[in-house]
Amino acid sequence: MGKRRLALCAGVLAVTASGPAACAAYAADGGDVSVVPAAPAPGGDIALRVTGCDAREAVAQSPALVSDARLTPDDGGDGLAGDGRVRSTVTAGTYTVTVTCDGTEHRGAVQVVRKQTPAAGAEPAARPSPVAPVNAGAGGAARDLAGRPEQRGPGTAQTVVALALAGTAALTVHRAARRQARRGRRTG
Template sequence: MRSLHITFCAAVVAGTIALPASAALAGPAADDSRENRPGTVSVTPSRVSPGGEVELRTDACGKGRSARGNSEAFASEARFERAGGEELVAGARIRSDAAPDDYEIWVTCKDGHGKATGTVTVVRHGHPSPVAPVRAGGGGTAVLAEEAAADEGPGTRQAVIGLGLGAVAVAAVAFRGARRRRPAQH
């Protein structure tokens, strides 16, 4: 009987401790804490050369409709607008004189109920490489040289080589035909 009494008292104490904590989480303050907590900014691409552009996304503003973002790497202030749901989107251009480094991004919601931070990495300029074949070399004469070569056709050297190969082919066919026509001698 005594163990039943102790079990009952322990359940009441546990319920008393858990009730205020669950009531605090279920109250309206939980919704406000989402808007007041610091958020993050996603940056695409996260590594960019000076003069490049990045896309910024955040959902730190909750139901806010706009925000502003700044960074020492940006050429000007980024202005966020609603993209869908609770997400805000902005575009930003990296300063052309930005040194290679990691730069912090600060976003402040227009209504003052949210803030977010993120990072963008500025990298050195890479050497540009063509993504498709390029007509290069000789300036404007490259096109003229190509047209002249197409009009001339094969030269004397190619003609002599072709005639030699043709003669070898004729001799091979004649030799093979002559061997087939001989009667078999036993």
């Protein structure tokens, strides 16, 4: 697949995947400031974006955030964007997000939702990742090699081939050095 086709497919996939989430975020804020996801849980990370701001930098403030979020020019070029984290101790509810830019105050909202806790004695639906060792590198190969007899170094055939190659290399270097020495005697 060509580079252009690959880039086009990746772009279509990105728009398709983020379309519903982006629409929900814009619908939830009602202002120039958008928050994705629009309804994070306490301790969750969020992406902030403000439009209608010509400054090179701004700061987003909210009582729901751990600290002020620094916003810088967005890749799209028509706004500022940055990341923030919701306080882990914040209670569920809707909180105002304020960005002051060029003397204008832009507002949005973030709706913090309660963390879902499993009922007493219930097992979580999904296990945290990873739950078992990952079959990567020698760790995954160790199980396969455990049943095989132990091998100790190269066999006779590999040793003979290695010695032949080393001898050939040494002979080639020696001949090249002799030729160079003869040429040096002729010109000097």
